[in-house]
Amino acid sequence: MEAISKNFFLYLSNNKLLDRFAKRFGAKFGADKIVGGETFTHAIPIIQQLNHDGLEVTVDHLGEFVDCEEESRDRAGECIRTIQQIASGGLRSEVSLKLTSLGLDISRDLVIENLSLILKEAEKHEITVTIDMEDSSRCGETLDIYRELKEKYPNLGTVVQSYLYRSDEDLDALNDCDPYLRLVKGAYKESPKVAFSEKKLVDDNLKHLIKKNLLNGHYTAVASHDDRIVEYTKALAEEHSIPREQFEFQMLYGMRNQMQKDLVEEGYKVRVYLPYGEDWYGYFMRRLAERPANIAFAVKGIFSK
Known part of the structure; x- marks a missing residue:
């Protein structure tokens, strides 16, 4: 089952239609949990916090x-x-x-x-x-x-x-x-x-x-x-x-x-x-393929307000 799940998400990672859809609607569906924003400016406060935490x-x-x-x-x-x-x-x-x-x-x-x-x-x-x-x-x-x-x-x-x-x-x-x-x-x-x-x-x-x-x-x-x-x-x-x-x-x-x-x-x-x-889609799908537990990020993103 895990192999099927991995192949499924790797297949989705190369889907051009879904990639265009993702760019249009932004980093939703849990992607904002593993992507630092659409610009480097958005990522700066995250870097500062990580550095503050010793990372x-x-x-x-x-x-x-x-x-x-x-x-x-x-x-x-x-x-x-x-x-x-x-x-x-x-x-x-x-x-x-x-x-x-x-x-x-x-x-x-x-x-x-x-x-x-x-x-x-x-x-x-x-x-x-x-x-x-x-x-x-x-x-x-x-x-x-x-x-x-x-x-x-x-x-x-x-x-x-x-x-x-x-x-x-x-x-x-x-x-x-x-x-x-x-x-x-x-x-x-x-x-x-x-x-x-x-x-x-x-x-x-x-x-x-x-x-x-x-x-x-x-x-x-x-x-x-x-x-x-x-x-x-x-x-x-x-x-x-x-x-x-x-x-x-x-x-x-x-x-x-x-x-x-x-x-x-x-x-x-x-x-x-x-x-x-903005091109977060392929990266996100490969992360879901790597580890089935990551799918929880996506589910949480879909249903959170």
């Missing part, structure tokens, strides 16, 4: 699969303005972005041009930028671009997904560039030709990747709401005397709030992934 933040201007050069440049401009507002407001926040929003599906030169402008501004303000990972068809090119720009911009991170067979080899290939990696399970619908379909195999591979990246000495963001993954990471760090400055936990805004607070009280760094923007 770090990474913000993501929602939107992907841009097929217009002008729009990709607009997206880059939005990222640059966000970085400037983070700096001027003294906010403890990084920035996450998707390469398809910067023109990956249009031209490699265009996405590198846009990303380079963002990274120059981020470097000026000592703000880290993380390239979110998308579906497997874009994984190789995303990591190639990451490697190319990481040489010039050390404040650049990216994501590796444990449900992909290739991820262990990707860690080996990235090892020499001192990567800043966010390690996740993965949220896209993938073919069994490229991805593990069994949850246990995905979880086991995530543990393997966490251990490998940490023991290689690289900064690691463990992005999971799974108690077992969190406890595994804590035990691993204790066993191998890995300093807490070498890793952090990352969780989505609006999810596992008590766990976030508990980890902060224990002295761990916790970063909240806070998306904002």
Whole structure:
């Protein structure tokens, strides 16, 4: 039943008609519980409160699969303005972005041009930028671009997904560039030709990747709401005397709030992934697919006044 539910919401996440409907009627149906508003200005008070509570933040201007050069440049401009507002407001926040929003599906030169402008501004303000990972068809090119720009911009991170067979080899290939990696399970619908379909195999591979990246000495963001993954990471760090400055936990805004607070009280760094923007629909559906309990957010949103 859980697999059927996941496939259903992943199917809905790619429905263009429903996406247009969602943009028209705004972040209703519970989306406002996990999205920080339609503009970065709306998100600022949330970031300030999270910072006050001892939490770090990474913000993501929602939107992907841009097929217009002008729009990709607009997206880059939005990222640059966000970085400037983070700096001027003294906010403890990084920035996450998707390469398809910067023109990956249009031209490699265009996405590198846009990303380079963002990274120059981020470097000026000592703000880290993380390239979110998308579906497997874009994984190789995303990591190639990451490697190319990481040489010039050390404040650049990216994501590796444990449900992909290739991820262990990707860690080996990235090892020499001192990567800043966010390690996740993965949220896209993938073919069994490229991805593990069994949850246990995905979880086991995530543990393997966490251990490998940490023991290689690289900064690691463990992005999971799974108690077992969190406890595994804590035990691993204790066993191998890995300093807490070498890793952090990352969780989505609006999810596992008590766990976030508990980890902060224990002295761990916790970063909240806070998306904002009008293109919230696909993100929201993937969150519902990841965890059936998230559906409660949607039901509450529909019936609340």
